[in-house]
Amino acid sequence: MTTISWLAVPDDASAPEGVRKLWQKSGANLGFVPNVFRAQALNGDQFLAWWAYFNLLVNKDGFLSPADREMLAVVVSGANRCVYCEVSHGAALRGLLADPVLADVVAVNWRHARLGAREAAMCAYAEKLTLSPAEMTEADLTPLRDAGLSDNAILELVQVVGMFNLTNRVSSALGFVPNAEYHAQHR
Structure with a gap:
């Protein structure tokens, strides 16, 4: 397996429930789970907070296309x-x-x-x-x-x-x- 981060990366069994749900959703939508999602999941609450703001800025309708x-x-x-x-x-x-x-x-x-x-x-x-x-x-x-x-x-x-x-x-x-x-x- 290729290393995707210089830190430990949680697996499906050790990742928090909210993180696993996001992984499942991204897997269904993209066909894969972005490595950035896996690598940042080590601190689940921080990752989910980052994702909420990132998603708002990048993926939701806004003032820029x-x-x-x-x-x-x-x-x-x-x-x-x-x-x-x-x-x-x-x-x-x-x-x-x-x-x-x-x-x-x-x-x-x-x-x-x-x-x-x-x-x-x-x-x-x-x-x-x-x-x-x-x-x-x-x-x-x-x-x-x-x-x-x-x-x-x-x-x-x-x-x-x-x-x-x-x-x-x-x-x-x-x-x-x-x-x-x-x-x-x-x-």
Whole structure:
């Protein structure tokens, strides 16, 4: 069996009931249980709290489209060099864009992708917030507003970027390995 984390990973028998239910649901919906779900389940209550907020930001209707959120995940994860999130969210972006080449270019270097002004402004903001958070100023919001983002959408963008910075650090710090299924998805 491939090691998916540098820490212990609970099995079905030792995982808390709420975690097992989420694993079952994800297995039914995706056809597999994401390794990030298994690796973080060591602390079940913390994992479920993380999942509740992650799910709210990434999977529920909001002010940004699902493709926007996955694009932000890919840009942040690329800037942080987070293998798990770059691979898993790269797969999701390929599916949402229905253009695997564009999704792969965004993952490698979003500046080389054929993005509109709105998407480019979001990527630039996400990258700056990820790499230079102490340098953020109110003026950084101007390109987002000029591209048509409302204050609600900007707040959601910031929250999504923050969530992926958190998740990238946990995944990278503990050596999370992406599921093999992600590599072939939507190609």
